Amino acid sequence: MNALDIAERAHSAPAGRRQFSAATATPRQRGAGIALMLASSASNQTGAALGALAFPAIGPVGVVAVRQFVTALVLTPIVRPRLRGLRQDQWWPVLGLVVVFSVMNLSLYAAIDRIGLGLAVTLEFLGPLTVAIAGSRRVLTIACAALAGIGVVVLTDPGPSTDLIGIALALLAALAWGSYILLNRTLGQRLPGLHGTAVASLVTAAAWTPIAVTWFAFHAPTAAAVALAVACGLMSSIAPYVADLLALRRVPAQVxxxxxxxxPVWAVLAGWLLLHQALDLNEWIGIGLIVTSNVVVSAGALTSSRGEVRAAALRDIAD
Structure with a gap:
Protein backbone atom coordinates (compact mmCIF):
# COMPACT_ATOMS: atom_id res chain seq x y z
CA MET A 1 0.00 0.00 0.00
CA ASN A 2 1.41 3.40 -0.92
CA ALA A 3 0.95 6.80 0.66
CA LEU A 4 -2.07 8.07 -1.26
CA ASP A 5 -3.91 4.78 -0.84
CA ILE A 6 -3.33 4.82 2.92
CA ALA A 7 -4.73 8.34 2.96
CA GLU A 8 -7.83 7.19 1.08
CA ARG A 9 -8.33 4.27 3.46
CA ALA A 10 -7.72 6.30 6.62
CA HIS A 11 -9.95 9.17 5.47
CA SER A 12 -12.88 6.81 4.88
CA ALA A 13 -12.41 4.73 8.03
CA PRO A 14 -15.13 4.89 10.69
CA ALA A 15 -14.38 7.50 13.30
CA GLY A 16 -14.77 4.97 16.12
CA ARG A 17 -11.71 3.08 14.91
CA ARG A 18 -9.32 6.02 15.13
CA GLN A 19 -7.32 6.64 18.27
CA PHE A 20 -7.60 10.37 17.74
CA SER A 21 -8.71 12.60 14.94
CA ALA A 22 -6.65 14.86 12.71
CA ALA A 23 -9.35 17.50 13.28
CA THR A 24 -8.63 17.57 17.02
CA ALA A 25 -4.84 17.26 16.82
CA THR A 26 -2.77 19.90 18.61
CA PRO A 27 -0.24 22.06 16.73
CA ARG A 28 2.52 19.91 18.18
CA GLN A 29 0.82 16.73 16.97
CA ARG A 30 0.32 18.21 13.50
CA GLY A 31 3.98 19.20 13.43
CA ALA A 32 4.88 15.62 14.27
CA GLY A 33 2.55 14.47 11.49
CA ILE A 34 4.31 16.70 8.96
CA ALA A 35 7.70 15.38 10.11
CA LEU A 36 6.42 11.82 9.68
CA MET A 37 5.18 12.59 6.15
CA LEU A 38 8.54 14.03 5.13
CA ALA A 39 10.36 11.08 6.68
CA SER A 40 8.02 8.69 4.85
CA SER A 41 8.75 10.30 1.47
CA ALA A 42 12.49 10.34 2.10
CA SER A 43 12.46 6.69 3.20
CA ASN A 44 10.38 5.63 0.18
CA GLN A 45 12.69 7.18 -2.40
CA THR A 46 15.90 6.27 -0.57
CA GLY A 47 14.69 2.68 -0.55
CA ALA A 48 14.03 2.86 -4.29
CA ALA A 49 17.57 4.16 -4.85
CA LEU A 50 19.02 1.31 -2.76
CA GLY A 51 17.01 -1.14 -4.84
CA ALA A 52 18.44 0.40 -8.00
CA LEU A 53 21.95 -0.28 -6.68
CA ALA A 54 21.09 -4.00 -6.82
CA PHE A 55 20.10 -3.87 -10.51
CA PRO A 56 23.55 -4.85 -11.86
CA ALA A 57 23.41 -8.13 -9.92
CA ILE A 58 19.74 -9.20 -9.88
CA GLY A 59 17.98 -6.68 -12.14
CA PRO A 60 14.61 -4.97 -11.57
CA VAL A 61 12.81 -8.35 -11.58
CA GLY A 62 14.94 -9.63 -8.70
CA VAL A 63 14.47 -6.46 -6.67
CA VAL A 64 10.70 -6.48 -7.17
CA ALA A 65 10.50 -10.17 -6.20
CA VAL A 66 12.39 -9.60 -2.95
CA ARG A 67 10.31 -6.50 -2.22
CA GLN A 68 7.07 -8.50 -2.65
CA PHE A 69 8.32 -11.17 -0.27
CA VAL A 70 9.40 -8.64 2.36
CA THR A 71 6.03 -6.89 2.25
CA ALA A 72 4.12 -10.16 2.63
CA LEU A 73 6.39 -11.45 5.39
CA VAL A 74 5.84 -8.30 7.45
CA LEU A 75 2.13 -7.67 6.76
CA THR A 76 0.87 -11.27 7.05
CA PRO A 77 1.75 -11.90 10.74
CA ILE A 78 0.54 -8.40 11.70
CA VAL A 79 -2.82 -8.44 9.93
CA ARG A 80 -3.31 -12.24 9.84
CA PRO A 81 -5.48 -12.28 6.71
CA ARG A 82 -7.94 -15.12 6.19
CA LEU A 83 -8.23 -16.49 2.68
CA ARG A 84 -11.03 -18.92 3.45
CA GLY A 85 -14.52 -17.53 3.33
CA LEU A 86 -13.79 -14.69 0.90
CA ARG A 87 -16.69 -14.05 -1.45
CA GLN A 88 -16.36 -13.75 -5.21
CA ASP A 89 -16.98 -9.98 -5.08
CA GLN A 90 -14.06 -9.77 -2.61
CA TRP A 91 -11.72 -12.01 -4.58
CA TRP A 92 -11.85 -10.15 -7.89
CA PRO A 93 -10.45 -6.84 -6.54
CA VAL A 94 -7.84 -8.84 -4.61
CA LEU A 95 -6.72 -10.57 -7.81
CA GLY A 96 -6.86 -7.22 -9.60
CA LEU A 97 -4.50 -5.80 -6.98
CA VAL A 98 -2.16 -8.76 -7.47
CA VAL A 99 -1.85 -7.87 -11.15
CA VAL A 100 -1.56 -4.15 -10.43
CA PHE A 101 1.03 -4.68 -7.68
CA SER A 102 3.21 -6.61 -10.11
CA VAL A 103 2.80 -4.29 -13.09
CA MET A 104 3.23 -1.12 -11.03
CA ASN A 105 6.42 -2.16 -9.25
CA LEU A 106 8.05 -3.98 -12.16
CA SER A 107 7.37 -1.23 -14.70
CA LEU A 108 8.54 1.47 -12.28
CA TYR A 109 11.81 -0.27 -11.46
CA ALA A 110 12.42 -1.08 -15.12
CA ALA A 111 11.83 2.62 -15.88
CA ILE A 112 14.24 3.66 -13.12
CA ASP A 113 16.85 1.40 -14.69
CA ARG A 114 16.46 3.20 -18.04
CA ILE A 115 15.62 6.86 -17.34
CA GLY A 116 16.63 7.41 -13.72
CA LEU A 117 14.83 7.63 -10.39
CA GLY A 118 13.66 11.25 -10.51
CA LEU A 119 12.07 11.09 -13.96
CA ALA A 120 10.45 7.70 -13.41
CA VAL A 121 8.86 8.63 -10.07
CA THR A 122 7.64 11.98 -11.41
CA LEU A 123 5.94 10.35 -14.39
CA GLU A 124 4.44 7.69 -12.13
CA PHE A 125 2.74 10.44 -10.12
CA LEU A 126 0.59 11.18 -13.13
CA GLY A 127 -1.46 8.13 -12.06
CA PRO A 128 -2.95 9.48 -8.81
CA LEU A 129 -3.08 12.96 -10.33
CA THR A 130 -5.26 11.64 -13.16
CA VAL A 131 -7.57 9.92 -10.68
CA ALA A 132 -7.93 13.16 -8.71
CA ILE A 133 -8.54 15.23 -11.84
CA ALA A 134 -11.08 12.74 -13.24
CA GLY A 135 -13.21 13.16 -10.13
CA SER A 136 -13.40 16.95 -10.43
CA ARG A 137 -15.05 19.36 -12.86
CA ARG A 138 -13.45 22.53 -11.52
CA VAL A 139 -11.80 24.83 -14.03
CA LEU A 140 -8.67 25.02 -11.87
CA THR A 141 -8.36 21.24 -11.86
CA ILE A 142 -8.65 21.13 -15.65
CA ALA A 143 -5.95 23.80 -15.84
CA CYS A 144 -3.76 21.63 -13.62
CA ALA A 145 -4.24 18.74 -16.04
CA ALA A 146 -3.01 20.96 -18.88
CA LEU A 147 -0.08 22.13 -16.73
CA ALA A 148 0.86 18.51 -15.97
CA GLY A 149 0.70 17.71 -19.68
CA ILE A 150 3.07 20.57 -20.43
CA GLY A 151 5.30 19.32 -17.64
CA VAL A 152 5.50 15.87 -19.24
CA VAL A 153 6.53 17.35 -22.59
CA VAL A 154 9.17 19.59 -20.98
CA LEU A 155 10.40 16.77 -18.74
CA THR A 156 10.78 14.14 -21.46
CA ASP A 157 11.94 16.56 -24.20
CA PRO A 158 10.86 14.26 -27.08
CA GLY A 159 13.56 13.79 -29.69
CA PRO A 160 15.64 11.18 -31.53
CA SER A 161 17.63 10.33 -28.37
CA THR A 162 14.61 10.09 -26.05
CA ASP A 163 14.30 6.75 -24.27
CA LEU A 164 10.73 6.07 -25.34
CA ILE A 165 10.71 2.61 -23.76
CA GLY A 166 11.73 4.02 -20.38
CA ILE A 167 9.08 6.75 -20.58
CA ALA A 168 6.45 4.20 -21.64
CA LEU A 169 7.35 2.00 -18.67
CA ALA A 170 7.00 4.94 -16.26
CA LEU A 171 3.62 5.85 -17.77
CA LEU A 172 2.56 2.20 -17.44
CA ALA A 173 3.47 2.44 -13.75
CA ALA A 174 1.32 5.58 -13.55
CA LEU A 175 -1.61 3.75 -15.15
CA ALA A 176 -1.14 0.86 -12.71
CA TRP A 177 -1.02 3.24 -9.72
CA GLY A 178 -4.25 4.92 -10.82
CA SER A 179 -5.89 1.51 -11.21
CA TYR A 180 -4.51 0.50 -7.82
CA ILE A 181 -6.17 3.46 -6.13
CA LEU A 182 -9.55 2.59 -7.63
CA LEU A 183 -9.24 -1.13 -6.82
CA ASN A 184 -8.03 -0.38 -3.31
CA ARG A 185 -11.03 1.89 -2.76
CA THR A 186 -13.37 -0.91 -3.87
CA LEU A 187 -11.61 -3.49 -1.71
CA GLY A 188 -11.70 -1.16 1.29
CA GLN A 189 -15.49 -1.15 1.06
CA ARG A 190 -15.69 -4.95 1.02
CA LEU A 191 -13.03 -6.01 3.52
CA PRO A 192 -12.30 -4.41 6.91
CA GLY A 193 -9.14 -2.47 7.69
CA LEU A 194 -6.01 -3.64 5.93
CA HIS A 195 -7.28 -7.19 5.47
CA GLY A 196 -7.66 -6.81 1.71
CA THR A 197 -4.19 -5.30 1.27
CA ALA A 198 -2.62 -8.09 3.33
CA VAL A 199 -4.44 -10.77 1.32
CA ALA A 200 -3.31 -9.15 -1.93
CA SER A 201 0.30 -8.95 -0.67
CA LEU A 202 0.25 -12.61 0.34
CA VAL A 203 -1.21 -13.78 -2.98
CA THR A 204 1.23 -11.56 -4.88
CA ALA A 205 4.17 -13.11 -3.06
CA ALA A 206 2.84 -16.58 -3.87
CA ALA A 207 2.42 -15.64 -7.54
CA TRP A 208 5.98 -14.28 -7.65
CA THR A 209 7.54 -17.40 -6.09
CA PRO A 210 7.94 -19.39 -9.37
CA ILE A 211 9.06 -16.20 -11.14
CA ALA A 212 11.70 -15.59 -8.47
CA VAL A 213 12.92 -19.21 -8.53
CA THR A 214 13.31 -19.12 -12.30
CA TRP A 215 14.90 -15.67 -12.35
CA PHE A 216 17.45 -16.36 -9.62
CA ALA A 217 18.36 -19.69 -11.26
CA PHE A 218 19.81 -17.66 -14.14
CA HIS A 219 20.81 -14.55 -12.14
CA ALA A 220 22.70 -15.79 -9.10
CA PRO A 221 22.02 -13.26 -6.29
CA THR A 222 24.84 -11.88 -4.22
CA ALA A 223 24.48 -11.25 -0.50
CA ALA A 224 24.94 -7.53 -1.07
CA ALA A 225 22.25 -7.39 -3.76
CA VAL A 226 19.74 -9.27 -1.61
CA ALA A 227 20.52 -7.01 1.35
CA LEU A 228 19.91 -3.93 -0.84
CA ALA A 229 16.62 -5.40 -2.11
CA VAL A 230 15.48 -6.21 1.43
CA ALA A 231 16.36 -2.67 2.50
CA CYS A 232 14.33 -1.44 -0.47
CA GLY A 233 11.31 -3.45 0.68
CA LEU A 234 11.58 -2.21 4.26
CA MET A 235 12.22 1.44 3.37
CA SER A 236 9.85 1.71 0.39
CA SER A 237 6.95 -0.35 1.72
CA ILE A 238 6.98 -1.06 5.45
CA ALA A 239 8.53 2.13 6.90
CA PRO A 240 6.32 4.49 4.83
CA TYR A 241 3.28 2.37 5.67
CA VAL A 242 3.84 2.79 9.43
CA ALA A 243 4.82 6.47 9.18
CA ASP A 244 1.85 7.31 6.95
CA LEU A 245 -0.67 5.66 9.27
CA LEU A 246 0.74 7.60 12.21
CA ALA A 247 0.79 10.85 10.21
CA LEU A 248 -2.85 10.47 9.15
CA ARG A 249 -3.88 10.53 12.79
CA ARG A 250 -2.39 13.99 13.03
CA VAL A 251 -3.07 15.74 9.70
CA PRO A 252 -6.06 15.81 7.31
CA ALA A 253 -5.98 13.45 4.34
CA GLN A 254 -5.88 16.33 1.83
CA VAL A 255 -2.86 17.90 3.53
CA PRO A 264 9.48 13.37 -6.94
CA VAL A 265 11.74 15.92 -5.23
CA TRP A 266 12.99 13.30 -2.79
CA ALA A 267 13.47 10.92 -5.73
CA VAL A 268 15.65 13.48 -7.50
CA LEU A 269 17.75 14.00 -4.37
CA ALA A 270 18.11 10.25 -3.74
CA GLY A 271 19.03 9.68 -7.38
CA TRP A 272 21.63 12.43 -7.23
CA LEU A 273 23.20 11.40 -3.90
CA LEU A 274 23.10 7.60 -4.20
CA LEU A 275 22.96 6.93 -7.94
CA HIS A 276 24.84 10.00 -9.19
CA GLN A 277 21.97 10.88 -11.56
CA ALA A 278 22.03 14.60 -12.42
CA LEU A 279 19.16 16.41 -14.16
CA ASP A 280 19.16 18.97 -16.93
CA LEU A 281 17.33 22.28 -16.64
CA ASN A 282 14.33 21.13 -18.71
CA GLU A 283 13.94 18.10 -16.44
CA TRP A 284 13.89 20.28 -13.32
CA ILE A 285 11.27 22.53 -14.93
CA GLY A 286 9.11 19.56 -16.01
CA ILE A 287 9.26 18.02 -12.54
CA GLY A 288 8.36 21.40 -11.04
CA LEU A 289 5.29 21.74 -13.27
CA ILE A 290 4.02 18.23 -12.44
CA VAL A 291 4.64 18.66 -8.71
CA THR A 292 2.86 22.01 -8.79
CA SER A 293 -0.14 20.37 -10.46
CA ASN A 294 -0.26 17.76 -7.69
CA VAL A 295 -0.02 20.39 -4.96
CA VAL A 296 -2.75 22.60 -6.46
CA VAL A 297 -5.14 19.68 -6.97
CA SER A 298 -4.54 18.46 -3.39
CA ALA A 299 -4.99 21.97 -1.99
CA GLY A 300 -8.18 22.35 -4.03
CA ALA A 301 -9.50 19.13 -2.52
CA LEU A 302 -8.76 20.52 0.94
CA THR A 303 -10.67 23.73 0.18
CA SER A 304 -13.58 21.76 -1.24
CA SER A 305 -13.63 19.50 1.82
CA ARG A 306 -13.72 22.48 4.16
CA GLY A 307 -16.56 23.97 2.16
CA GLU A 308 -18.56 20.77 2.46
CA VAL A 309 -17.98 20.66 6.23
CA ARG A 310 -19.11 24.28 6.63
CA ALA A 311 -22.18 23.68 4.49
CA ALA A 312 -23.10 20.64 6.58
CA ALA A 313 -22.68 22.68 9.77
CA LEU A 314 -24.95 25.41 8.40
CA ARG A 315 -27.56 22.83 7.50
CA ASP A 316 -27.43 21.41 11.01
CA ILE A 317 -27.91 24.90 12.48
CA ALA A 318 -30.82 25.58 10.14
CA ASP A 319 -32.48 22.31 11.13
Whole structure:
Protein backbone atom coordinates (compact mmCIF):
# COMPACT_ATOMS: atom_id res chain seq x y z
CA MET A 1 0.00 0.00 0.00
CA ASN A 2 1.41 3.40 -0.92
CA ALA A 3 0.95 6.80 0.66
CA LEU A 4 -2.07 8.07 -1.26
CA ASP A 5 -3.91 4.78 -0.84
CA ILE A 6 -3.33 4.82 2.92
CA ALA A 7 -4.73 8.34 2.96
CA GLU A 8 -7.83 7.19 1.08
CA ARG A 9 -8.33 4.27 3.46
CA ALA A 10 -7.72 6.30 6.62
CA HIS A 11 -9.95 9.17 5.47
CA SER A 12 -12.88 6.81 4.88
CA ALA A 13 -12.41 4.73 8.03
CA PRO A 14 -15.13 4.89 10.69
CA ALA A 15 -14.38 7.50 13.30
CA GLY A 16 -14.77 4.97 16.12
CA ARG A 17 -11.71 3.08 14.91
CA ARG A 18 -9.32 6.02 15.13
CA GLN A 19 -7.32 6.64 18.27
CA PHE A 20 -7.60 10.37 17.74
CA SER A 21 -8.71 12.60 14.94
CA ALA A 22 -6.65 14.86 12.71
CA ALA A 23 -9.35 17.50 13.28
CA THR A 24 -8.63 17.57 17.02
CA ALA A 25 -4.84 17.26 16.82
CA THR A 26 -2.77 19.90 18.61
CA PRO A 27 -0.24 22.06 16.73
CA ARG A 28 2.52 19.91 18.18
CA GLN A 29 0.82 16.73 16.97
CA ARG A 30 0.32 18.21 13.50
CA GLY A 31 3.98 19.20 13.43
CA ALA A 32 4.88 15.62 14.27
CA GLY A 33 2.55 14.47 11.49
CA ILE A 34 4.31 16.70 8.96
CA ALA A 35 7.70 15.38 10.11
CA LEU A 36 6.42 11.82 9.68
CA MET A 37 5.18 12.59 6.15
CA LEU A 38 8.54 14.03 5.13
CA ALA A 39 10.36 11.08 6.68
CA SER A 40 8.02 8.69 4.85
CA SER A 41 8.75 10.30 1.47
CA ALA A 42 12.49 10.34 2.10
CA SER A 43 12.46 6.69 3.20
CA ASN A 44 10.38 5.63 0.18
CA GLN A 45 12.69 7.18 -2.40
CA THR A 46 15.90 6.27 -0.57
CA GLY A 47 14.69 2.68 -0.55
CA ALA A 48 14.03 2.86 -4.29
CA ALA A 49 17.57 4.16 -4.85
CA LEU A 50 19.02 1.31 -2.76
CA GLY A 51 17.01 -1.14 -4.84
CA ALA A 52 18.44 0.40 -8.00
CA LEU A 53 21.95 -0.28 -6.68
CA ALA A 54 21.09 -4.00 -6.82
CA PHE A 55 20.10 -3.87 -10.51
CA PRO A 56 23.55 -4.85 -11.86
CA ALA A 57 23.41 -8.13 -9.92
CA ILE A 58 19.74 -9.20 -9.88
CA GLY A 59 17.98 -6.68 -12.14
CA PRO A 60 14.61 -4.97 -11.57
CA VAL A 61 12.81 -8.35 -11.58
CA GLY A 62 14.94 -9.63 -8.70
CA VAL A 63 14.47 -6.46 -6.67
CA VAL A 64 10.70 -6.48 -7.17
CA ALA A 65 10.50 -10.17 -6.20
CA VAL A 66 12.39 -9.60 -2.95
CA ARG A 67 10.31 -6.50 -2.22
CA GLN A 68 7.07 -8.50 -2.65
CA PHE A 69 8.32 -11.17 -0.27
CA VAL A 70 9.40 -8.64 2.36
CA THR A 71 6.03 -6.89 2.25
CA ALA A 72 4.12 -10.16 2.63
CA LEU A 73 6.39 -11.45 5.39
CA VAL A 74 5.84 -8.30 7.45
CA LEU A 75 2.13 -7.67 6.76
CA THR A 76 0.87 -11.27 7.05
CA PRO A 77 1.75 -11.90 10.74
CA ILE A 78 0.54 -8.40 11.70
CA VAL A 79 -2.82 -8.44 9.93
CA ARG A 80 -3.31 -12.24 9.84
CA PRO A 81 -5.48 -12.28 6.71
CA ARG A 82 -7.94 -15.12 6.19
CA LEU A 83 -8.23 -16.49 2.68
CA ARG A 84 -11.03 -18.92 3.45
CA GLY A 85 -14.52 -17.53 3.33
CA LEU A 86 -13.79 -14.69 0.90
CA ARG A 87 -16.69 -14.05 -1.45
CA GLN A 88 -16.36 -13.75 -5.21
CA ASP A 89 -16.98 -9.98 -5.08
CA GLN A 90 -14.06 -9.77 -2.61
CA TRP A 91 -11.72 -12.01 -4.58
CA TRP A 92 -11.85 -10.15 -7.89
CA PRO A 93 -10.45 -6.84 -6.54
CA VAL A 94 -7.84 -8.84 -4.61
CA LEU A 95 -6.72 -10.57 -7.81
CA GLY A 96 -6.86 -7.22 -9.60
CA LEU A 97 -4.50 -5.80 -6.98
CA VAL A 98 -2.16 -8.76 -7.47
CA VAL A 99 -1.85 -7.87 -11.15
CA VAL A 100 -1.56 -4.15 -10.43
CA PHE A 101 1.03 -4.68 -7.68
CA SER A 102 3.21 -6.61 -10.11
CA VAL A 103 2.80 -4.29 -13.09
CA MET A 104 3.23 -1.12 -11.03
CA ASN A 105 6.42 -2.16 -9.25
CA LEU A 106 8.05 -3.98 -12.16
CA SER A 107 7.37 -1.23 -14.70
CA LEU A 108 8.54 1.47 -12.28
CA TYR A 109 11.81 -0.27 -11.46
CA ALA A 110 12.42 -1.08 -15.12
CA ALA A 111 11.83 2.62 -15.88
CA ILE A 112 14.24 3.66 -13.12
CA ASP A 113 16.85 1.40 -14.69
CA ARG A 114 16.46 3.20 -18.04
CA ILE A 115 15.62 6.86 -17.34
CA GLY A 116 16.63 7.41 -13.72
CA LEU A 117 14.83 7.63 -10.39
CA GLY A 118 13.66 11.25 -10.51
CA LEU A 119 12.07 11.09 -13.96
CA ALA A 120 10.45 7.70 -13.41
CA VAL A 121 8.86 8.63 -10.07
CA THR A 122 7.64 11.98 -11.41
CA LEU A 123 5.94 10.35 -14.39
CA GLU A 124 4.44 7.69 -12.13
CA PHE A 125 2.74 10.44 -10.12
CA LEU A 126 0.59 11.18 -13.13
CA GLY A 127 -1.46 8.13 -12.06
CA PRO A 128 -2.95 9.48 -8.81
CA LEU A 129 -3.08 12.96 -10.33
CA THR A 130 -5.26 11.64 -13.16
CA VAL A 131 -7.57 9.92 -10.68
CA ALA A 132 -7.93 13.16 -8.71
CA ILE A 133 -8.54 15.23 -11.84
CA ALA A 134 -11.08 12.74 -13.24
CA GLY A 135 -13.21 13.16 -10.13
CA SER A 136 -13.40 16.95 -10.43
CA ARG A 137 -15.05 19.36 -12.86
CA ARG A 138 -13.45 22.53 -11.52
CA VAL A 139 -11.80 24.83 -14.03
CA LEU A 140 -8.67 25.02 -11.87
CA THR A 141 -8.36 21.24 -11.86
CA ILE A 142 -8.65 21.13 -15.65
CA ALA A 143 -5.95 23.80 -15.84
CA CYS A 144 -3.76 21.63 -13.62
CA ALA A 145 -4.24 18.74 -16.04
CA ALA A 146 -3.01 20.96 -18.88
CA LEU A 147 -0.08 22.13 -16.73
CA ALA A 148 0.86 18.51 -15.97
CA GLY A 149 0.70 17.71 -19.68
CA ILE A 150 3.07 20.57 -20.43
CA GLY A 151 5.30 19.32 -17.64
CA VAL A 152 5.50 15.87 -19.24
CA VAL A 153 6.53 17.35 -22.59
CA VAL A 154 9.17 19.59 -20.98
CA LEU A 155 10.40 16.77 -18.74
CA THR A 156 10.78 14.14 -21.46
CA ASP A 157 11.94 16.56 -24.20
CA PRO A 158 10.86 14.26 -27.08
CA GLY A 159 13.56 13.79 -29.69
CA PRO A 160 15.64 11.18 -31.53
CA SER A 161 17.63 10.33 -28.37
CA THR A 162 14.61 10.09 -26.05
CA ASP A 163 14.30 6.75 -24.27
CA LEU A 164 10.73 6.07 -25.34
CA ILE A 165 10.71 2.61 -23.76
CA GLY A 166 11.73 4.02 -20.38
CA ILE A 167 9.08 6.75 -20.58
CA ALA A 168 6.45 4.20 -21.64
CA LEU A 169 7.35 2.00 -18.67
CA ALA A 170 7.00 4.94 -16.26
CA LEU A 171 3.62 5.85 -17.77
CA LEU A 172 2.56 2.20 -17.44
CA ALA A 173 3.47 2.44 -13.75
CA ALA A 174 1.32 5.58 -13.55
CA LEU A 175 -1.61 3.75 -15.15
CA ALA A 176 -1.14 0.86 -12.71
CA TRP A 177 -1.02 3.24 -9.72
CA GLY A 178 -4.25 4.92 -10.82
CA SER A 179 -5.89 1.51 -11.21
CA TYR A 180 -4.51 0.50 -7.82
CA ILE A 181 -6.17 3.46 -6.13
CA LEU A 182 -9.55 2.59 -7.63
CA LEU A 183 -9.24 -1.13 -6.82
CA ASN A 184 -8.03 -0.38 -3.31
CA ARG A 185 -11.03 1.89 -2.76
CA THR A 186 -13.37 -0.91 -3.87
CA LEU A 187 -11.61 -3.49 -1.71
CA GLY A 188 -11.70 -1.16 1.29
CA GLN A 189 -15.49 -1.15 1.06
CA ARG A 190 -15.69 -4.95 1.02
CA LEU A 191 -13.03 -6.01 3.52
CA PRO A 192 -12.30 -4.41 6.91
CA GLY A 193 -9.14 -2.47 7.69
CA LEU A 194 -6.01 -3.64 5.93
CA HIS A 195 -7.28 -7.19 5.47
CA GLY A 196 -7.66 -6.81 1.71
CA THR A 197 -4.19 -5.30 1.27
CA ALA A 198 -2.62 -8.09 3.33
CA VAL A 199 -4.44 -10.77 1.32
CA ALA A 200 -3.31 -9.15 -1.93
CA SER A 201 0.30 -8.95 -0.67
CA LEU A 202 0.25 -12.61 0.34
CA VAL A 203 -1.21 -13.78 -2.98
CA THR A 204 1.23 -11.56 -4.88
CA ALA A 205 4.17 -13.11 -3.06
CA ALA A 206 2.84 -16.58 -3.87
CA ALA A 207 2.42 -15.64 -7.54
CA TRP A 208 5.98 -14.28 -7.65
CA THR A 209 7.54 -17.40 -6.09
CA PRO A 210 7.94 -19.39 -9.37
CA ILE A 211 9.06 -16.20 -11.14
CA ALA A 212 11.70 -15.59 -8.47
CA VAL A 213 12.92 -19.21 -8.53
CA THR A 214 13.31 -19.12 -12.30
CA TRP A 215 14.90 -15.67 -12.35
CA PHE A 216 17.45 -16.36 -9.62
CA ALA A 217 18.36 -19.69 -11.26
CA PHE A 218 19.81 -17.66 -14.14
CA HIS A 219 20.81 -14.55 -12.14
CA ALA A 220 22.70 -15.79 -9.10
CA PRO A 221 22.02 -13.26 -6.29
CA THR A 222 24.84 -11.88 -4.22
CA ALA A 223 24.48 -11.25 -0.50
CA ALA A 224 24.94 -7.53 -1.07
CA ALA A 225 22.25 -7.39 -3.76
CA VAL A 226 19.74 -9.27 -1.61
CA ALA A 227 20.52 -7.01 1.35
CA LEU A 228 19.91 -3.93 -0.84
CA ALA A 229 16.62 -5.40 -2.11
CA VAL A 230 15.48 -6.21 1.43
CA ALA A 231 16.36 -2.67 2.50
CA CYS A 232 14.33 -1.44 -0.47
CA GLY A 233 11.31 -3.45 0.68
CA LEU A 234 11.58 -2.21 4.26
CA MET A 235 12.22 1.44 3.37
CA SER A 236 9.85 1.71 0.39
CA SER A 237 6.95 -0.35 1.72
CA ILE A 238 6.98 -1.06 5.45
CA ALA A 239 8.53 2.13 6.90
CA PRO A 240 6.32 4.49 4.83
CA TYR A 241 3.28 2.37 5.67
CA VAL A 242 3.84 2.79 9.43
CA ALA A 243 4.82 6.47 9.18
CA ASP A 244 1.85 7.31 6.95
CA LEU A 245 -0.67 5.66 9.27
CA LEU A 246 0.74 7.60 12.21
CA ALA A 247 0.79 10.85 10.21
CA LEU A 248 -2.85 10.47 9.15
CA ARG A 249 -3.88 10.53 12.79
CA ARG A 250 -2.39 13.99 13.03
CA VAL A 251 -3.07 15.74 9.70
CA PRO A 252 -6.06 15.81 7.31
CA ALA A 253 -5.98 13.45 4.34
CA GLN A 254 -5.88 16.33 1.83
CA VAL A 255 -2.86 17.90 3.53
CA UNK A 256 -1.28 14.47 3.48
CA UNK A 257 -1.87 14.31 -0.26
CA UNK A 258 -0.21 17.69 -0.74
CA UNK A 259 2.92 16.62 1.12
CA UNK A 260 2.98 13.34 -0.82
CA UNK A 261 3.61 15.48 -3.89
CA UNK A 262 7.16 16.03 -2.59
CA UNK A 263 8.05 12.42 -3.51
CA PRO A 264 9.48 13.37 -6.94
CA VAL A 265 11.74 15.92 -5.23
CA TRP A 266 12.99 13.30 -2.79
CA ALA A 267 13.47 10.92 -5.73
CA VAL A 268 15.65 13.48 -7.50
CA LEU A 269 17.75 14.00 -4.37
CA ALA A 270 18.11 10.25 -3.74
CA GLY A 271 19.03 9.68 -7.38
CA TRP A 272 21.63 12.43 -7.23
CA LEU A 273 23.20 11.40 -3.90
CA LEU A 274 23.10 7.60 -4.20
CA LEU A 275 22.96 6.93 -7.94
CA HIS A 276 24.84 10.00 -9.19
CA GLN A 277 21.97 10.88 -11.56
CA ALA A 278 22.03 14.60 -12.42
CA LEU A 279 19.16 16.41 -14.16
CA ASP A 280 19.16 18.97 -16.93
CA LEU A 281 17.33 22.28 -16.64
CA ASN A 282 14.33 21.13 -18.71
CA GLU A 283 13.94 18.10 -16.44
CA TRP A 284 13.89 20.28 -13.32
CA ILE A 285 11.27 22.53 -14.93
CA GLY A 286 9.11 19.56 -16.01
CA ILE A 287 9.26 18.02 -12.54
CA GLY A 288 8.36 21.40 -11.04
CA LEU A 289 5.29 21.74 -13.27
CA ILE A 290 4.02 18.23 -12.44
CA VAL A 291 4.64 18.66 -8.71
CA THR A 292 2.86 22.01 -8.79
CA SER A 293 -0.14 20.37 -10.46
CA ASN A 294 -0.26 17.76 -7.69
CA VAL A 295 -0.02 20.39 -4.96
CA VAL A 296 -2.75 22.60 -6.46
CA VAL A 297 -5.14 19.68 -6.97
CA SER A 298 -4.54 18.46 -3.39
CA ALA A 299 -4.99 21.97 -1.99
CA GLY A 300 -8.18 22.35 -4.03
CA ALA A 301 -9.50 19.13 -2.52
CA LEU A 302 -8.76 20.52 0.94
CA THR A 303 -10.67 23.73 0.18
CA SER A 304 -13.58 21.76 -1.24
CA SER A 305 -13.63 19.50 1.82
CA ARG A 306 -13.72 22.48 4.16
CA GLY A 307 -16.56 23.97 2.16
CA GLU A 308 -18.56 20.77 2.46
CA VAL A 309 -17.98 20.66 6.23
CA ARG A 310 -19.11 24.28 6.63
CA ALA A 311 -22.18 23.68 4.49
CA ALA A 312 -23.10 20.64 6.58
CA ALA A 313 -22.68 22.68 9.77
CA LEU A 314 -24.95 25.41 8.40
CA ARG A 315 -27.56 22.83 7.50
CA ASP A 316 -27.43 21.41 11.01
CA ILE A 317 -27.91 24.90 12.48
CA ALA A 318 -30.82 25.58 10.14
CA ASP A 319 -32.48 22.31 11.13
Missing amino acids: FGTFTSTN
